[in-house]
Amino acid sequence: MKDKIRIASGQGFWGDLIDAPYHQVTKGEIDYLVMDYLAEVTMSILQKQKNRNPNLGYARDLPDLMKKILPISTQKGIKVITNGGGVNPVACADAILETALQMDIKKLDIAVVLGDNIIDCLEDIISKGCELNNMETGESIVTYKNKMSSANVYFGAMPIVEALEKGADIVITGRTTDTGLTLAPMIYEFGWDRSNYDLMAAGTIAGHILECGAQSTGGNFLGDWESIENFAEIGFPIAEAYPNGEVIITKHENTGGKVSFDTIAEQLVYEIGDPKDYITPDCVADFASIKLEDLGNDRVKVFNVKGQPETEFYKVSCSYQDGYSAAGNLTYSWPQALTKAKKADRILRKRLKNLALEFDEIRTEFIGYNATHETLAEQIDEDKINEIVLRVSVKSKDRETVNRFGQEIAPLILTGPPSVTGFAGGRPKPKDVIAYWPALIPKNLVKPIVKILELK
Amino acid sequence: MKIKLRDIAHGRSGDKGDAANIGIIAYDEKGYKLIEDKLTADKVKEHFTGICKGEVERYELPNIKALNFILHNTLGGGGTVSLKHDAQGKTLAAALLRIELEVE
Secondary structure, three states: OOOOEEEEEEEOOOOOOOOHHHHHHHOOOOOEEEEOOOOHHHHHHHHHHHHHOOOOOOOOHHHHHHHHHHHHHHHHOOEEEEOOOOOOHHHHHHHHHHHHHOOOOOOOEEEEEEOOEOHHHHHHHHHOOOOOOOOOOOOOOHHHHHHEEEEEEOEOOHHHHHHHHOOOOEEEEOOEOHHHHHHHHHHHHHOOOOOOHHHHHHHHHHHHHHOOHHHHOOOOOOOOHHHOOOHHHEOOOEEEEOOOOOEEEEOOOOOEOOOOHHHHHHHHOOOOOOOOOEEOOOOEEEHHHOEEEEEEOOEEEEEOOEEEOOOOEEEEEEEEEEEEEEEEEEEEEOOOHHHHHHHHHHHHHHHHHHOOOOOOEEEEEEEOOOOOOHHHOOOOOHHHOOEEEEEEEEEEOOHHHHHHHHHHHOOHHHHOOOOEEOOOOOOOOOEEEEEEEEEEEEHHHOOOEEEEEEOO | OEEEHHHHEEEEEEEEOOEEEEEEEEOOHHHHHHHHHHOOHHHHHHHOOOOOOOOEEEEEEHHHOEEEEEEOOOOOOOOOOOOOOOOOOOOHHHHHOOOEEEOO
């Protein structure tokens, strides 16, 4: 058994710094590279891509990224774990194998984790008595099932552990919890007992700290953010895990950013609910039990983590298209920038009303004044405001109604208050509104499938 | 005497469906005692009048000197359907730092 392993986070979301994973494998020693690509809305986009082309539906950055990483990872024995397989992990693995074939790589075993995608089994699941009731509204999915554009179960660490046991160099999953990506190599390397829930929670919390990339190493840090050095070359987090469940969060030397008590504490409280009840497929972690010790030199020890047994359910995330939206911006300059923007908003609303257009919602925000803090925004002295961006957005079930809004906002340039600009991008176009349906499913109704694909 | 939360704490916010979560972390133990005592769920709800349209729940994480607030019905329907410029509530932690706490 290894006395420690180093697990590096390579992406905080799909769209994060493209070279971050490459820097993680080149700027210092690591054993695992983990990458989270999937947000709730991503699955629906990927499902649409797959519907159009059965070879798509995964994070298309991955094959190019692996082309850069494979020469190093295969030589050093670094394993890669990612949920970038989206709704098509097999196509993703095939694309990476194809890339590897064109390189001088002799051996590569890629495991795919399947079984999370239940979009084609909703009828079957309902017939077994699980109506996938919406966790927020309590409504049954039955009347909505034909509208659903994606439906995925969140698997945890165990399918990835199985993949590693089968000898995988790379593990490509579909919908897997972000935390499971990091917990899995600890279970595998240290032979952790699956029912030791303190250890499961320790690995889960390390995963929570890693899952948003540089948000734990000084990025988006609201503390003394000006003390963060070298944002331009910010180092992504690394979890140095020990068999007893202690984890030291750090980053490679000679990278930017900072790992401190404060930067880790901020990430710990990010997007959590009841801290004693952080539910994953692997355990229920207690965030209130966590202790942190700042060891200096960008090293913070995370310890004393407590956990409870997992629940009998997996979380399911379904999505469906629910109308259309559009947003348009216009920029008004001094003098009276805010007064002009407010007047323009009233003119636009009158025109939309005259056209008898019905929207589910019309929203007006003044960027530079109240778009972020709304009613908490301080009153401003207009003479001191150089410019204001008027942002108007609408939502409707009817696509044409939203389209007409786009046609009405642009003309304000010539038919409303003066010193206005910023409409070079053309009319705002209707975009699909993707609504999200969270539910629970008994664990015995779905089964993760792990397959190894070899280099031919 | 009034103390600005901004001077004694930092934090981070994000989304959980239509609810926003705001984690507030005191810079030191004295600051934690103060926020534990004064930064109540009611006080936070009042601060976000007109923004938070549901209940506010508060949880304590004394080991890391932090409080976690869940603001229900706050994000205009939630990240993917909201028309808000800040649909994920990313700037709400900063908005809470505007609050002033009365101390003896």
